[in-house]
Amino acid sequence: MRQVTLIATAAMGLESIVANEVRDLGYTDLTVENGRVIFTADVTAIPRCNLWLRTADRVKLLIGQFEAKSFDELFEKTKALPWEDFIPEDGEFPVIGKSVKSTLFSVSDCQSIVKKAIVERMKIKYGITSWFEESGAFYRVEIALLKDVATLTIDTSGVGLHKRGYRIGQGDAPLKETLAAALIKLTNWKPDYPFVDPFCGSGTIPIEAALIGQNIAPGFNREFASENWSIIPSNLWEKALEEAEDLANYDQVLDITGSDIDHRMIEVSKDNAIEAGLGDLVDWKQMQVSDLNPKKNNGYIISNPPYGERLGDKKEVDKMYKDLGLAMQSYPSWSVYVLTSNEDFETLYGLKATKKRKLFNGFIKTDYYQYFGKRV
Structure with a gap:
């Protein structure tokens, strides 16, 4: 079974609760950081964590992490990652982004560079010369820059995990x-x-x-990306x-x-x-x-x-x-x-x-x- 690295994102102050939930599912090789719990597991963890994590916001698949202080560096290091191992030839892969305290502060530029780098990589691997149709399954890629460290992930959850599927009505200030x-x-x-x-x-x-x-x-009554x-x-x-x-x-x-x-x-x-x-x-x-x-x-x-x-x-x-x-x-x-x-x-x-x-x-x-x- 393929091993993957996953990130369970957490609201500030809830990281230890999320970490305990991840451990309770049997995934003990984990690291707790601000706003997230990083752990390694096989791919069975993707369905199990999405179904069971009560306090995490999302489950993301970590593709790579590296320092990037220039657009060239971001492009080449993104292109070097094995995207074809995760995204099929017909996969739909929009790119979202955020940048905090980083040299590369233009989020829209970072998004377009990451998208271009993935396309170039997959064209070579799949032997495609034309545009990707992107008519298949949904793979939302995120480029997150923090202090010049780029983290590239694919969201496995779809809508946030707080959306259980039962809230058909709510008040003025609903609690997540x-x-x-x-x-x-x-x-x-x-x-x-x-x-x-x-x-x-x-x-x-x-x-x-x-x-x-x-x-x-x-997560028993909802769908996931x-x-x-x-x-x-x-x-x-x-x-x-x-x-x-x-x-x-x-x-x-x-x-x-x-x-x-x-x-x-x-x-x-x-x-x-x-x-x-x-x-x-x-x-x-x-x-x-x-x-x-x-x-x-x-x-x-x-x-x-x-x-x-x-x-x-x-x-x-x-x-x-x-x-x-x-x-x-x-x-x-x-x-x-x-x-x-x-x-x-x-x-x-x-x-x-x-x-x-x-x-x-x-x-x-x-x-x-x-x-x-x-x-x-």
Whole structure:
């Protein structure tokens, strides 16, 4: 089986979570860097990682990495890479790019040079004198320059891995599914513990919890760019899907509740949960946070409430945070995890967090406030 080098890209602050997921899939030869986890594996890892990685943004195939300070250097070193080992004669291969702190700062020029270099290489290898038709499978090439080091990859995922395929409705500021999964992974929640998201919005966190709770592969209901690649025999995708089906634990009983003050969001959440194949697995309630009344011990609240960044929302959001703190005073065995950019959260909640972790929600700097319950 062909060995490849893969890059699982990660949002800032989530690299260690992505690395743990890669290890859990059995790929232990890895390196963790800013924004990515690099690992070697055989090509079976491409379907498996796309299906199973809950917190990674994409899975990219590394073709080559080298220093490039001139366009000639970029052209010749790109042309020297074995593109024909990955892209067939009829492959469609657009080139995208980015450049950070590099001599070659014109992204459009870098893209066209890389495209030309790949074409020249493949013309020689395939014995073609005319244009490539590019009518076959899709291979999106990326040239990423960082401090004059060029990294050339092909994206195996297609649309980002946060697109699970179940979100048919959303609110004003939807949380990415990958970040929602990471918020859960950063806790000690297990499927047999109660779970509540009192600010559930379109239901992303409870839905991700249910997928984790029943060990359902997050990519099970979507398609990937590399499904039609000639380097991955089609039976490998079939095997990966069979493995995902076999490992799912549909009999796992869950106690997961998503609630929100907005009845419209509850309807959206229900629709999204059904689209995810979860049916009535999650209990959805229209409720304000002051009415929280857990019936069991040792539960978990994991939530991404409104941040109050819009001026008109501030008073309302401040009250939500106070109400949450007051409600949870009566439930010391419960652990509470809240993601917010509101720097007054601890004051409003009424208690200093056991632990805080800096994370980014998109481009918003946030803190993940963690309150550990006392087990009973």
